[in-house]
Amino acid sequence: MSNINPFDKCPVYETINLIFTKVKEEDAIDLFECYSDPITKSRMNNDNCGGVWDTHNIxxxxxxxxxxxQEYNDRFYIRWSINHKQINKIVGTIEIAPVPNTTRFWDGACQTGILRIDIISSLENKIVLSEILRMVSDNFYVDLDIKNIIIKATKDDGERVLALENNSFDKLENSTFPYSDYYIK
Structure with missing residues (x-):
């Protein structure tokens, strides 16, 4: 467990090509490009989110x-914007939320986080996804005090599946989790 609760001070993460900062309203213009991308929209994981997110305008x-x-302020989950350093542009978001959603990180009961990666389709490839997954693996277990991370990837998401397999995520089989097409690490 980290000494700093991420809900007291949201961590900023940095990799070779990417910087992850807590999402803010100023990111909306770049994120509109991401979330209006029809391929990105088709890959979004809305399981247990309570509806469809219609991003028809900024x-x-x-x-x-x-x-x-607000969810961050309520200490429920964290969503970061992904800034691509070379183009200095927000290209997507990642989120980690507690499973089950009746628990909270750092409460001693939450053992699993569900990871959501929404990235503009032109960058959804195994190299970029692997860079994100390495950052997540290097930080989230300790910073959120969890033992498992799950993420959705259908068989049609070939690049995502490759990145997950290359980063030691296994297909979640025979689970009581109510949704399908998940991987776990």
């Missing part, structure tokens, strides 16, 4: 960001 994205910030 106001909808701004409203979504406000919701994510």
């Amino acid at each position: 106001d909808a994205v701004t409203k979504g960001i406000k919701g994510w910030v």
